[in-house]
Amino acid sequence: DCGPVSMKIRYKKNSASVIESIIDPLDPEIIPVDKGEWFEAVFDISDYLYLCKQFVIYGSNVEIISPPHVREAMIKMLKESLVVYEK
Numbered sequence: 653d654c655g656p657v658s659m660k661i662r663y664k665k666n667s668a669s670v671i672e673s674i675i676d677p678l679d680p681e682i683i684p685v686d687k688g689e690w691f692e693a694v695f696d697i698s699d700y701l702y703l704c705k706q707f708v709i710y711g712s713n714v715e716i717i718s719p720p721h722v723r724e725a726m727i728k729m730l731k732e733s734l735v736v737y738e739k
Contacts, residue, residue: 657700660717662692667713674706692717704729 663671668691672682680695697703704726707714716723 656696656698657719657722658694658696659700659703659719659722660692660694661707661714662690662717663710663714664712665689665691667710671707671710671714674703701725708733 661671661675662685665688671691672680672693675693675695678695678697680693682691682693684690685692700722704716704722707716707726708729716726
C-alpha cells in the first residue's frame with residue numbers, strides 16, 4: 653500500500669548534505685534539533701518505499717520517525733536484509 657504520505661525523518665548533521673539532496677525535490681520543512689547535531693524534516697511523498705531503499709545506505713545516520721506504517725516498512729526491509737548475514 654504505497655501512496656502519498658506525510659513523512660517525518662531525522663538525520664545526523666554529518667549526513668545532512670546527502671540526505672537533503674535526496675529529499676530536496678519533495679520541498680521538505682527542515683529544522684535543527686539536538687543542538688544542531690541532528691535535523692528533522694517533514695515532507696509529502698508518494699513512493700516511500702523508494703525512499704526507504706535510499707535510506708538503507710546511510711544506516712544509523714537517518715531514521716524514519718513517522719508515519720508508523722512507513723517506519724514498519726523500513727524495519728521489515730532491514731530485517732529481510734539481515735537474515736542473509738545471520739545464517
